[in-house]
Amino acid sequence: MKNGWFQKKLRGYASLQGYQKPQKYTGVLKLDSNENFVIGKQYQQDLIHNARKISDVREYPLGRAEKLVNALSKYLKVPQNMIGIGNGSDQILDLILTNFASPQTRVLTSEPTFGFFEERCKLYSIPTTKIPFSKDMTLDLNQFMEKLKNSDILYIDSPNNPTGFQFLRKDLEKLIKKFEGLVIIDEAYGKFGDYSLINLSKSMNNLIIVQTFSKAFGLAGLRLGYFIANKNIVDVFSRVIQYPYPLNSIAIEAGILALQKPQIISDTTNTIKKERKRIIDNLRKYDAFEVFDSKANFVLFDAKGADSHVFTAMIEQGISIRKLGKIGKHKGCLRVTVGTKEMNSKFLLAIRDLLG
Ligand SMILES: Cc1ncc(COP(=O)(O)O)c(C=O)c1O
Numbered sequence: 001m002k003n004g005w006f007q008k009k010l011r012g013y014a015s016l017q018g019y020q021k022p023q024k025y026t027g028v029l030k031l032d033s034n035e036n037f038v039i040g041k042q043y044q045q046d047l048i049h050n051a052r053k054i055s056d057v058r059e060y061p062l063g064r065a066e067k068l069v070n071a072l073s074k075y076l077k078v079p080q081n082m083i084g085i086g087n088g089s090d091q092i093l094d095l096i097l098t099n100f101a102s103p104q105t106r107v108l109t110s111e112p113t114f115g116f117f118e119e120r121c122k123l124y125s126i127p128t129t130k131i132p133f134s135k136d137m138t139l140d141l142n143q144f145m146e147k148l149k150n151s152d153i154l155y156i157d158s159p160n161n162p163t164g165f166q167f168l169r170k171d172l173e174k175l176i177k178k179f180e181g182l183v184i185i186d187e188a189y190g191k192f193g194d195y196s197l198i199n200l201s202k203s204m205n206n207l208i209i210v211q212t213f214s215k216a217f218g219l220a221g222l223r224l225g226y227f228i229a230n231k232n233i234v235d236v237f238s239r240v241i242q243y244p245y246p247l248n249s250i251a252i253e254a255g256i257l258a259l260q261k262p263q264i265i266s267d268t269t270n271t272i273k274k275e276r277k278r279i280i281d282n283l284r285k286y287d288a289f290e291v292f293d294s295k296a297n298f299v300l301f302d303a304k305g306a307d308s309h310v311f312t313a314m315i316e317q318g319i320s321i322r323k324l325g326k327i328g329k330h331k332g333c334l335r336v337t338v339g340t341k342e343m344n345s346k347f348l349l350a351i352r353d354l355l356g
Contacts, residue, residue, distance in 0.1 A: 019119045025320050031337040031347060032322040034161065034189070034298050038268040038275075038340050039218035051253035061249040068252045071259040072226055078198060081231040084238050087246045089188055089212040089225030090116055096208065099241050100182055101126045101153055108151035110139055112327055114161045114186060133328050137163045137292040137300065141171045148179050157186040159193045162324055162335045164294025169195045176200065176207060183207045189296035191216035191269050192276070198228050205230040215297060216269050217258050222251040272297050276338045282348050286355050290330065298337045300324075307332030310354065317350040 022032040030037075065085050073080040086092035093116070101107065103125040109117070111130035121128050129151065131143045139160075148154070154176070159166040167175070176183050176197070187209055190196045201207045213224035224247065229237075247255075258265075279299050283291040290302040303310045311323040311334060322335040336347060 013123070016122055017119065019116045022320065022322060025315065027318065028315065029319045029339065029343050029346060031339050031343065032320045032335075033220070034215060034296070034335075034337050035220050036215055036218035036268065036272070036297065037343060038271050038338075039264065043264070044218060047254050047257050048250065050257055051250045054253045055249040057249055059249070060245050061247065061252055062245075064249055064252045065245075065247055068247070068255050069226075071256045075259045075262060076198060076228065078202070078228055079231070082201065082228055082234055084227050084229065084234045084242065085247060086225040086227070086242065088214065088223040089186065089210045089227070091223075091246065092210055092225050092227050093117055093184070093186070094120055095237070095241050096182075096184060097121065097124055097126065103127065105152040106150060107153045107155055108144065108147050109155040110157075110160060112160075112162060112324075113155065114157045114188075117155055117157075117186070133163055133165065135329050137327075137330075138165055139167065141167065141175060144175055145178065148175070151179075152181040153184065154179055154181060155184045155186065157188065158197070159189045159295040161189065161296065162298070162322070162333075163292060163300050163327070164189075164296045164298060165292075166193045166195075166295040169197075172197065173200060176204070179206075181206065184210060186210045188212045188215055191265070192272060192297045193295040201228050201230065205232065208233060213255055213258065216265055217255075218268065219251075219254065219258060222254055223247075224251050224255045271341075272338050275341060275344050279336065279338060279344055279348065283351065286351070288355055298335050300327075300333055300335050302327075302330040303332045303334055305331040307334050310334055310351075313354045314347070314350055317346075317353070319347055319350055321347075 068085060069080050069083045072083050097120050105126060107121055107126055107128040109128060109130055111132045129147055131139060133139060158172060183206055185197050187196055190211060197209055201209050208227050208229040210227045214220035276294055276299060280291055283289050283301055292300045307323050307325060314321050324333040324335055327333045
């Protein structure tokens with residue numbers, strides 16, 4: 001290779017934006033990253049405390065991830081050889097892209113979609129075709145159907161981040177069954193949605209369903225992700241592609257402990273769904289907003305060009321939400337995480353103060 005290749009490559013990367021994390025504000029209600037605060041902080045601290053007691057961090061976690069897979073297998077009712085793990089679902093998505101995609105493989109996804117996935121495609125020069133959301137923030141199945149033949153990888157977050165949209169189950173199944181390339185269904189928010197496609201992965205050899213402990217389980221800081229797929233995919237991924245020790249011992253043990261209390265997960269998920277409805281119903285009272293349905297633990301709304309104003313007003317009231325700006329025909333979109341009842345009330349009061 002010619003001299004200077006490295007600087008050229010570096011300049012190419014420098015021109016990219018990278019994944020935009022929310023700004024860090026101190027002492028504010030953090031409703032900007034779709035985290036789960038409904039699950040108690042003390043409950044999670046006890047979980048970590050117990051995980052620490054079990055772990056011997058002088059050792060590599062040899063055989064420990066297999067224990068986590070075993071616990072997931074029982075929880076998901078899926079055979080162990082159909083489950084793989086990763087350092088957050090981010091890392092799983094990244095490893096799939098670096099090993100199965102290239103500048104020659106074409107990705108079909110929605111516009112918008114999960115920002116990290118999009119940025120990774122840019123980083124690796126993977127061409128993407130994006131089907132835009134319509135004005136009512138839904139996706140048109142037929143547009144996807146038409147583009148399938150020119151695509152190698154289909155990536156759909158179900159429900160979608162940041163819109164909260166989820167295809168009807170029969171539509172998504174129809175789309176997937178028609179496609180012979182690699183299908184990645186990102187169910188990071190699946191527990192808040194209407195369905196999961198886990199069962200479909202039992203009969204397909206090109207479907208990867210990615211899930212995470214970050215949302216419904218409220219363990220975003222531990223970086224625990226997993227996926228469900230055909231056993232040949234899982235074998236290659238776990239034996240050849242994945243790092244030898246992608247998860248730390250304490251995270252593994254905490255994950256196993258969390259899976260022993262499925263009731264806590266379904267209770268908090270139900271609370272979040274109820275609170276989601278309350279937020280949507282309340283925000284819909286204001287003509288200043290257009291509020292979209294959501295199947296996730298957040299709500300997207302269009303402040304019709306006043307997004308910066310609403311965002312700043314919320315920060316001044318000690319609440320951080322996510323400013324997303326233009327999405328399709330909508331000029332000023334904002335996304336708010338569904339928090340605890342108290343957090344949501346504080347947010348809704350702040351909105352009332354601003355607009356009421
Ligand atoms: C659609 C989607 N997929 C995956 C992730 C990443 O989750 P994890 O914390 O497991 O890396 C997110 C995080 O916000 C997400 O929105």
